[in-house]
Amino acid sequence: MQLTFRQREIIGIVKEKGPITGEVIAQHLNLTRAALRADLTILVMAGLIDARPRVGYYYVGDDSRSFISEKIQEMKVNDFKSIPIVVKEEASVYDTIVTMFVEDVGSLFIVSEGGLLQGVVSRKDLLKVTLGQGDLHKIPVKVIMTRMPNIITTFLDESVFDAAKKIIEHQIDALPVVRLCAGDPGHEGNLEVVGRFTKTNITRIFLELVEGK
Numbered sequence: 135m136q137l138t139f140r141q142r143e144i145i146g147i148v149k150e151k152g153p154i155t156g157e158v159i160a161q162h163l164n165l166t167r168a169a170l171r172a173d174l175t176i177l178v179m180a181g182l183i184d185a186r187p188r189v190g191y192y193y194v195g196d197d198s199r200s201f202i203s204e205k206i207q208e209m210k211v212n213d214f215k216s217i218p219i220v221v222k223e224e225a226s227v228y229d230t231i232v233t234m235f236v237e238d239v240g241s242l243f244i245v246s247e248g249g250l251l252q253g254v255v256s257r258k259d260l261l262k263v264t265l266g267q268g269d270l271h272k273i274p275v276k277v278i279m280t281r282m283p284n285i286i287t288t289f290l291d292e293s294v295f296d297a298a299k300k301i302i303e304h305q306i307d308a309l310p311v312v313r314l315c316a317g318d319p320g321h322e323g324n325l326e327v328v329g330r331f332t333k334t335n336i337t338r339i340f341l342e343l344v345e346g347k
Contacts (some may be wrong), residue, residue: 138302141173145193148183152192159191172333175340176302179206179295205343211297212290214339215311215329220245221275223252228270231260240307243327244279251287251310251325253279287312288331298336308332 137145140163147162148154156174160167174191177183185191220243221230234242234257244253255275263278264270288297288309297309311329 138173140170141177144170144173144177145182148191149193152183153186153190154192155190171337172298172302175336176298178340179298206295206298206339207293209294209339210290211288211292211294211311211329211331214294214335215290215331216335218243218310218327218330220249220327221255222246223274223276223279225275226271227260227263227273227275227278230255230275231264231270234260243310243330244275245327249326249328250315251282251285251312251327252276253281254285254310255279256307282325285310287325289313290328294336294339297331301331301333301336 143163144159147159151158151162156167156170159174160170163170174183174185178185178191181194183191184194219233219237219239221233223244223246225233225244230242241254241256243251244255246252253276255278259278259280263273286300286304286306286309288300288311290311290313300309301307309331310325310327311331312325313328315324315326
């Protein structure tokens with residue numbers, strides 16, 4: 135497993151000072167606890183560190199696998215995905231902004247008729263266009279979205295661990311959970327959006343495992 139610079143820093147702190155709480159780790163790195171949540175989750179999933187309620191994080195080691203690490207390798211995205219938040223590609227930028235605000239998400243999946251993935255739009259994308267010129271009611275969201283094949287996706291049978299690695303490595307909020315339209319005439323090779331896998335899903339899984347649920 136290839137670790138980021140921050141993740142290696144976290145391991146060093148936990149190895150030297152553990153057991154240690156997430157809040158104290160964040161203080162050492164001059165970051166907020168929320169900013170470290172995903173990295174800590176990935177390291178626990180990988181079996182490099184572990185955590186106990188009311189105790190904190192402690193070093194496990196590269197050759198040892200914790201109970202949480204073993205379980206997370208067995209879990210599939212299909213069992214933990216959320217309902218996808220989608221917008222039709224014909225929608226205006228204005229309507230897309232309203233949807234993002236109402237749904238309180240960091241990114242939206244843009245789909246065609248039949249729910250086929252066409253693109254992804256983030257808060258940053260929408261902020262950029264609002265700072266420019268033009269009537270947001272007349273600009274279609276497909277003009278500003280990130281298109282395939284530049285979209286990171288996950289599949290129903292992919293492990294939660296592998297999906298979580300994608301989120302961390304690509305520094306994104308969410309992955310569209312997709313299904314290949316292999317037998318649908320006219321749509322062969324297209325991807326149907328069937329779910330959403332996010333940092334929130336990862337955190338919830340981690341907390342449930344730590345609490346023994």
